[in-house]
Amino acid sequence: MDGHTAAVRVAGLTKRYGGGDAEVVALDDVDVAFERGRFTAIMGPSGSGKSTLVHCAAGLDRPSAGRVWLGDTELTGLPDDRLTDLRRDRVGFVFQSFNLLPTLNALENITLPLDLAGRSPDQETLDRVIRTLRLADRVRHRPSQLSGGQQQRVACARALVTRPDVVFADEPTGALDSATSGELLRFLRGSVDALGQTLVMVTHDPVAAGYADRVVLLADGRVVDELRAPSPDDVIDRMRALERR
Numbered sequence: 001m002d003g004h005t006a007a008v009r010v011a012g013l014t015k016r017y018g019g020g021d022a023e024v025v026a027l028d029d030v031d032v033a034f035e036r037g038r039f040t041a042i043m044g045p046s047g048s049g050k051s052t053l054v055h056c057a058a059g060l061d062r063p064s065a066g067r068v069w070l071g072d073t074e075l076t077g078l079p080d081d082r083l084t085d086l087r088r089d090r091v092g093f094v095f096q097s098f099n100l101l102p103t104l105n106a107l108e109n110i111t112l113p114l115d116l117a118g119r120s121p122d123q124e125t126l127d128r129v130i131r132t133l134r135l136a137d138r139v140r141h142r143p144s145q146l147s148g149g150q151q152q153r154v155a156c157a158r159a160l161v162t163r164p165d166v167v168f169a170d171e172p173t174g175a176l177d178s179a180t181s182g183e184l185l186r187f188l189r190g191s192v193d194a195l196g197q198t199l200v201m202v203t204h205d206p207v208a209a210g211y212a213d214r215v216v217l218l219a220d221g222r223v224v225d226e227l228r229a230p231s232p233d234d235v236i237d238r239m240r241a242l243e244r245r
């Protein structure tokens with residue numbers, strides 16, 4: 001794929017932890033591009049480097065070697081303050097633990113990244129995100145007054161409302177039951193189809209990966225395979241093959 005059509009691209013990405021005998025190579029010379037306006041899932045056995053890949057691609061962590069681009073902007077080598085601004089302005093995050101601020105209500109949590117950036121919300125985008133995620137009657141509630149599924153929808157709304165170049169979701173359905181998880185995945189899929197959002201999601205769940213346009217499979221810190229528009233059964237077959245390696 002032409003690098004310019006990628007929302008995010010990494011080349012030769014290597015991440016080592018520790019040193020000497022204790023050295024762990026979490027990522028080993030990874031080349032991958034995440035297409036704009038597409039939903040990509042990252043899967044692989046435990047310890048295969050999924051979270052490390054997302055953290056390096058999102059500028060949350062620095063690689064030991066290799067390069068990372070967000071659109072045409074190279075992240076590698078940027079000073080910390082530029083990286084922080086860039087993450088705030090152009091990247092959205094959703095984590096397994098919803099990471100909402102308990103003292104703020106849902107609406108305040110959703111608009112927090114905009115407030116921090118000194119930007120006022122684009123009312124149309126805000127309304128659309130809130131409507132799409134079916135949060136309109138919950139915006140004055142605090143996180144403790146919301147169910148897990150509702151809290152994760154607030155976290156998704158917070159990630160989407162800045163219209164970031166890319167949303168990285170690390171196990172977003174990990175703490176949800178299967179019905180709530182299905183609902184959240186339909187919203188995430190909807191954000192790609194209706195808003196043209198680029199989405200990259202780490203998951204262990206083949207059903208969740210079945211919502212993606214493409215699944216990138218990691219093993220031992222390397223990209224070993226990929227699937228286009230897979231069914232959950234396709235994903236299960238490939239994951240079994242990987243775990244037998």
Ligand SMILES: Nc1ncnc2c1ncn2[C@@H]1O[C@H](COP(=O)(O)OP(=O)(O)OP(=O)(O)O)[C@@H](O)[C@H]1O
Pocket residue numbers: 017018024025026044045046047048049050051052053
């Ligand atoms: N801060 C760290 N210090 C040392 N080793 C680390 C650190 N973070 C990750 N690792 C190691 O790097 C490797 C890749 O970890 P990573 O968390 O990226 O894998 P993962 O595929 O996301 O795993 P899981 O599915 O279990 O969350 C593992 O061997 C892990 O132990």
